[in-house]
Amino acid sequence: MPSAAARMRTLPVGSVGVRASGWWGMMCLIGTEAALFAYLLFSYYYFAVQFGRSFLPNELPSVRLSGPDTLILILSSVAVWWGERGIRQGSTVRLAIGLLLGSVLGAVFVGIQYLEWLDKPFVLSADSYSSLYFTITGFHMAHVAVGVLILVVLLAWSVLGYFDRVRHAAVSIGAIYWHFVDAVWLAIFFTFYVTPYLGW
């Protein structure tokens, strides 16, 4: 029986499994970015406990746009997860569909976020709440934008056939980043849209 390597016509791309150095690099990146958001959210809570209700805008933030937006981001995570599961079973098509859905939903998220920004009656420099709002959601949007870029690159690679059942470390690494960005959004959503209603 010819060995696996001999049967392959082109050389494989990427390492087997996910514990590649890229994976560790991503873990470290997630560590630093998680710390960044933890500090940003802590500053929000710091102001909130100092000033109580008067810190918040008169009209409490509504979930009209942000609620569906949150759902969209969660769905995009599910899509990427589904695609990654697909490539683990060797289905490049499922991977491509998952990545496509994920990146489109991610882009829609950014679009709706932007609408919400336009909707706000205040600007960045109005008060401590508005600065924090734009800084935190802005940082997050930047992370989503990077994530969409990553997904698009992965999509291109998967269409070019760089991935197979054993070699898809880049997909797993990119997916972890995407799930992380979603988890951060859930924390931000809870902070800005839920805690104001929990009583101060």
Add this chain to the structure above:
Amino acid sequence: MRKLILTLALAAISDPAGAHAGGGRADFSWSLEPWVLASLGAAALAYGIGLARIRAEAGDRIVGGGNVAAFLAGLAVLFTALASPVDTLSDDLFSMHMVQHLLLMLVAAPLMVWSRPFLVFLWALPRSLRRSFGRFPARRGAARALNLLSHPVFVWSAFCGVFAFWHIPGPYGLALRHESVHILEHACFFASGYAFWAVVMSPGGRRRLEYGASVLYVGTAAVLSGLPGALIILTDRPFYPIHAEGAARWGLTALEDQHLAGLIMWIPAGFIYLAAICILFALWMREADRRAAAFARSMPTLAALIACAALLGGCGEGTEASSEAGGIGNVQRGAALISQFGCPACHTIPGIAGADGLVGPPLTKMGRRGYVAGVLRNTPENMTRWIRRPQAIVPGNAMPDMGISEDQARDITAYLYTLR
């Protein structure tokens, strides 16, 4: 700050009637609620029955003195938190409430994890029920759900989330006003604490998370759960007006009480996390030592094999390849261990001298079977699990737990997997 702590200490030791500055009487009584006492009593009874049965069948190898001591201590801490003056006082003082929460999450929970309650409670059931319950976690859907629910990322988030959520003034006030919400709150604390510590503690010898990752897991949770404490300290506004009257009874303003609570949340709790991190780190180092020693010991064998390979050419190569079957363990050592532990008395095992026992099923073609003992999927992990603790998987079956170590079980598995 010192004045504050002094006041509280004085309030706690001196005659309560003399300590209060505001109106009302400072309540220092026990809160012996029947349902708390009944559930603690039921837990103790079930543990006692299960323990007696396990001891009768397997001696003290599975549940040792340390586990029992942990159970008793855990029970005592739960009693202190829920039925002693700690509970009564926490109606008055936010700071005492914090003590109560920390007792539930950081003291009672890890003690209970160490006592292996699920295993022992299982044995308290009658044999037939035990069998079906014992097999439940091995069912496909159940195993998946359990796996997901006990995933470190999920448990970590739930632990930190639960802790932060219940200290937000809204939910906190709700819990104080409604007894049922209060019970739910405490159940959340204990359950999330139990799940949290179960990830890093391994009374049964099987770790969910490696030591290095465990250190990070506890460390990050420690830092994060210090943050609400910091917020409570860093403000000049009392968040919990509901405690104002109670605090006054102990000569504290609501704000002083709140600052005290924040410090308790931050510093004593920090010490507990720190202790856990130190222990995990020490165990990590010990494991590294043991691995290095085992590696050094295995070197001569390796050298001999290489020498053999050099001498015999092709033959040597074959031995070397088969001696580490798929990186599971050492096949030759496995074969020796099988004889040493007396598996041949119960099993027919190809390639092992005198292995023609008829008590258990024959282990022929074990490397090609779909299931181990009909309940676990046949993977190296599940096989080592089964060999180490068959009683935990199918309680009451005839194959005893024999005190086999993880490494030994791997070697045995490696041998069994050569049977194809």
